Amino acid sequence: MNVSNLGSRLKQSIRRGRVLTAPAQLAGYDADGLGYKTFRPDAVVIPADVDELVALLRDSLSLNMPVTIRGAGTSLSGGPVAAQGGVVVHTSALRKVREICAAGFWCEVECSVVLNQLDAALVPYGLFYPPDPSSGSVCTLGGNVAMNAGGAHCFRYGVTSNYVLGVEVVLLDGSVHRFGGPAGGRGAWREDWKRFMVGSEGTLGAFTRFWLRLLPRPEKAWTYRATFADLQSAERAIHALAAHASFPVAIELMDPRCVAMVENSPMAVGLPKDTFLLVTEIDGPAVLLDARVKAVAELLSAAGASGVEYSDDETQRNRLWKARKVAGGLMGQLSPDFLVQDAVIPKRALAEVLQLVYDEADAAGLRAVNVFHAGDGNLHPNFLFDSQKPGELEKVEAISKRLMQRVIAVGGTLSGEHGIGNDKTAYMSLFFGEDTLRLQLAVPGVFNPQHQLNPLKVFATRRFRPGPGAKPVDGPGAGNSMLSGERVADEQLASLESRDGDTGHNSSGTIVTDDKLRVPRTFEPFIDAIDGVMCCPATMTTAELRDQAAAHGLRFPLILDEHKLLWEQVAASGFAPASSRFGPYCDNITGMNWRLPNGRIVRIGERVVKSTTGYDLLRFLLNSSSDFGEPVDFVVRLRPDCGLTHVFALTGSYASISHAAGALLATCWQHWFDSIDVVLEGSQELCRLRISLNCPAYESGVYEEHVAAFAAQHELQLHAASRSLVVVDGCPDFVLKTTPDQAIPLARRVAHENHVTCVVLCYNGVVHGYLKNSLELDAGRRETRESSAQNLPTSAPEIQMKITKIIERCALEIHAVGGDWQSRHIPSIAPSGVEVPWLRQLEQEFATL
DSSP states (O other), rough: OOHHHHHHHTTTOOOOSSSOOSSHHHHSSSOOOTTOOOOOOSSSESSSSSHHHHHHHHHHHHHSOOEESSOOOOSSSSSOOBBBBEEEOOTTOOOOEEEEEEETTEEETTTBBBHHHHHHHHHHEEEEEEOOOOTTTTTTHHHHHHHOOBTHHHHHHHHGGGEEEEEEEOOOOEEEEEEEOTOOOTSSSSSTTTHHTTTTSSSOEEEEEEEEEEEEOEEEEEEEEEEEHHHHHHHHHHHHHHHHTOOOOOEEEOOOHHHHHHSSTOOOOOOOOEEEEEEEEEEEEEHHTTHHHHHHHHHHTTOOOSEOOOOOOOHHHHHHHHHHHHHHHHHHHHEEEEEEEOOOOOOGGHHHHHHHHHHHHHHHOEEEEEEEEGGGGGGOEEEEEEETTHHHHHHHHHHHHHHHHHHHTTBSSSSSSSSSTTTTGGGHHHOOOHHHHHHHHHHHHHHHHTBBBBBTTTSTTTTOOOOOOOOOOOSHHHHHHHHHHHHHHHHHHHHHHOOOOOOOTTTTTTOOOTTTTTTTEEOOOOETTTTTTEEEEEEBBHHHHHHHHHHHHHOOOOOTTTTHHHHHHHOOSSSTTTTTOOGGGTTTTEEEEEEOTTOOEEEESSSSOOSSOOOOOOHHHHTTOOOOOOOEEEEEEEEEOOOOOEEEEEEEHHHHHHHHHHHTSSGGGGGGGGGEEEEEETTTTTEEEEEEEOOOGGGHHHHHHHHHHHHHHHTEEEEESSOOOOOOOOOOOOEOOHHHHHHHHHHHHHHHTTTOOEEEEETTTTEEEOOOOGGGHHHHHHHTTTTOOOOOOOOOHHHHHHHHHHHHHHHHOOOOOOOEEEEESSSOOOOOTTTTHHHHHHHHHHHOO
């Protein structure tokens, strides 16, 4: 249809919003932050509200042309652009912060709320939302969720996927679905569909609003800036910081080329031009932080720093950060075009990969500078070029290809926080094995089977093909876009054809493959003490895992039962007591070897701790109760063992314990305790607040004084702390997931009414329930695990009946806030409605590989 007819058709859905079709209006939407790739859309619509967005998507099927959802357009991978022509939907009208629940540590926001807008709204509540991409002043939360954004401070706090509790999404048929909610669970769904939505890059549906997890703001921060004469000494500092008890929130590195670029500009800060610059930051309670200040400075000096500056003054801290923060903007000013890549590598491969960048760029006669998140190995090599000069774009793309091949060979991943977009689609078949690639493409096959939403993104084969009788899109951008799509697909084919037969090595747990034999890529057993990751059998006990990690000065803190198999604990609950600090199991398992229903084993996930490469099959499968297969091996994330483990027990009445737990959660001390739990036993009025931590000996006194003062303030009895035991409750008989502010009242009601023991993981809003008469069954499981780990004894009927009654009384309440329940004794919730065909289609893909 021509532009005039298209505009008229769109105005049937968009009556109060805007429809743009003039070339001058469309020009602002032909690119994202990756400015040298342009794709002119046929039209742009700006819905006035969710109702208009729903109407537009419902009518889009009859339009028979691509639809691309767009926020602020700040992404750096060619994501929110009309790569195949069609309509761009700009959601800028949906920009309200709808609710902030301080007691529950969550907020509800619309998709086009700007990141810094949310931060300003949270300041009066003493809370913050940790992901902090550098475009925070303009980027929207919808784009952040679509790309699984990170930022400088995600080394300790994590990326967007760690904070999304719920998503409301409009599918192509105009249906509106809420996956999760304030409680962060599945809601009334059988499966956790929001896992697919986060990082989906606009290919599954249109986001309208989110529920996000929040944290108390730190009391204080110290920022350090250190210079190093060579990469080797800078690497020593990076590795030492990553293992230090201060657990920095950021570890950033600039190479000499980047430092010289800053110093040769009006933004110079007075640094030696031939040095590596490291910026790191620690935050937390003031008394704890001040005890660590000199130790971090001494660490940097011991690693070989030629100069170390640090401050807790806000003005001085901004000065120390200045060189790092201005670098990105300078590149855009100094070069007509630049391309920033976003690979994540094991930190031990840093020197090797940086040298490749230098060698390739120098050989091509191009400038390359590196400024990146060194703590988690998230590289950002920037290639400066002029796309109008013949051959320069081709040189950059050739370098990118060789870089990605090396990244994959050393065990890395294509993207840590920018996403794939249309910039890295050519490399996806290098990264995924044949089976895993098919599983990846099964996800859009459920929600967007014709690839009408954001085609030619994530995978080059995702091409929209108009339905029967439809003419090809003939708008102003269509011809160029389709040619570009063909070129991307051709590049992908060329990449496949140029691959060596054996591209992997397993020196540190990287992928193993032989394309000639078509052997699926899998993880091999390994432990990487530098990155703190380990590949171990799913049938390993956590006691065995603990012992192997301890030999390297590391620990796996998420333990429910030292004698149970790791997969049993993951299946019994998504959480352990230490999830208060480190998150659920799915945030601490980065990859796995997965046995499909037909017995074939595929690799899911990564061996690095940060990725936004494809759809999140890992978290979906870890939380699934459907017939998709079973884990064989896990790649688990380990943490530094700081030396001493303390467990404090504070006892008091229910009212005093409930109030004290809420008061403790509201402070930034919660970041530094492994667990903050409340234990309620049956109808007893006396309750217990349990606090555990892991710290170096020289900080022990600071923690002890704080807990003692806290107990006295709330008139609680403090019992002697244990310095050797780890909190181990055993696998729960049932699990209830609600919001943090509702978890303790819910647990009290359940414990009183059913005479059971409830352990509340307070910050997570999780209730672990224990039936005393289930202990004998547990003993039976331990006796049979070696002979038949997968065939566990059937639970006693009376236990099943009791748990069923508990669940029936709670289900509606917890589902209403996006919570869920599970039990190792009874089946999970049955699918219904649209979930039935969704699951059937996915299960068929998994079964027929």
